[in-house]
Amino acid sequence: MNDSSDIRFLMTIREAGSLVAAARTLGISPPTVTQRLQQIERKLDTRLIDRTARRLRFTEEGTLLCQRGADLVQQFDALFDDVRARQGGLAGTVKIRAPLGFGRRHLASVVSAFQRDNPDVDIELTLTDQPLSETAERYDIVVHIGELPASNLIGYAIAPNARFVCAAPALLKRFPNPETPDDLRQLPCIVLRENNEDASLWQFRKGRTTRSVRVSSKLCCNDGDVVRQWACEGRGVILRSEWDVADDLAKGDLVRLLPAWKAGDADVIALTRNRAGLPARTRQFMRYMQARFKPQPPWRS
Structure with a gap:
């Protein structure tokens, strides 16, 4: 294994979840995938994947190659991206994972504009109600809103x-x-369930005084747009991000309650696997995204 192609091959299998799915992704036949996997295992003289008719399970060695290999592949790509960037352009793919509502309302237009300005860059935007799931490390950038749990x-x-x-x-x-x-x-x-948080425990601060309130809810959902719609229909009180309710507050469809009490902020952050060695396209998209939300984000304009 003296180049990155074998590591990329193993990472594709891991992300696809099966040899058949990996074959579709790679555009080759399942037997070809099996043969190449066997060749890699022979070169390393170790088994990388335990495979049965029903599922695949990466061995410790296979998992190690994928985890540490992902960083090496990223650095490898970053090196060549920087060389290409010196010739006047960005190229390659940026994989982004983001929350559903924020992605639809605020991030999708940023992604579209960046790709238009950089036509040789491909962008894969995945929207989900669980952006910080275990698959997050497969992405170049993960957009997260709120407090960040322990993470590397x-x-x-x-x-x-x-x-x-x-x-x-x-x-x-x-x-x-x-x-x-x-x-x-x-x-x-009305409760929004996301990011595995204790969604019905609402916390507030007023000066040095803090309050934690366990609210009762007959309605809950994992989609913020649904929760906001129910609130506008008068079905209940919500605790929501400023970016989501600013327009409704301005139009009078919603009214802010308890303005003297401050709930915890839920700032928008972008997450990457490494601080150093990011490809030029990833760094440029990060700067582009930050610039689009300055000097004030659209929900404060």
């Missing part, structure tokens, strides 16, 4: 983003406007 990924600030408690005017005609976070226990609330 490197974070870059993209845009500030507060969180507001909101409700529709119609709801406030039926229930009293809450004066403290504790009053939320008496109101119907």
Whole structure:
């Protein structure tokens, strides 16, 4: 294994999940995939994948090659990207993973504009309600909103983003406007479940005073657009990102509650596997994305 092609081959199998799926991705036949895998294992004199009729399981050695090999492949690509960039252009593929709602409303246009300005760059944008799942390390950039759990990924600030408690005017005609976070226990609330967070525990701060409130909810969803729509219909109180509710607040479809109490910020950040050795196309997209949200993000314009 004296070049990156074998490592790329193993990473393709791991991402595809089966030899047949890997064959489709690579555009070759399943027997050819099997033969090449056997050749690599013979060269290394070790088994890399335990395969049965039903599933594949990477051995410790196979997993090590994919994990550490991913960094080596990235550095290898970055070297050649930098050489190409010196000749006047960016090329290659940028794989991006981002939250559903934010990706649709704010990131998709950034991706489109960057690719238009850099026609030799291919971009694969994957939107999901679990951007930080275990597959996140297969992407060049992962966009995350909110507090970052323990991770070996490197974070870059993209845009500030507060969180507001909101409700529709119609709801406030039926229930009293809450004066403290504790009053939320008496109101119907709507919960967004994402990133494996404790979604019904809402936390607030006012000066040095903190409050944690366990809200009750008859409605919950993993899609922020659905949660916001229910709130606009007067079905309950929501705790949502500023980027998501700014337009509804401006139009009066939602009203901000408890403005004196601050919920934790949920800033927008971009995550990469490494700080050094990023391909030129990845670095340029990162800068492009940061520039599009300055000096103020669109939800604060």
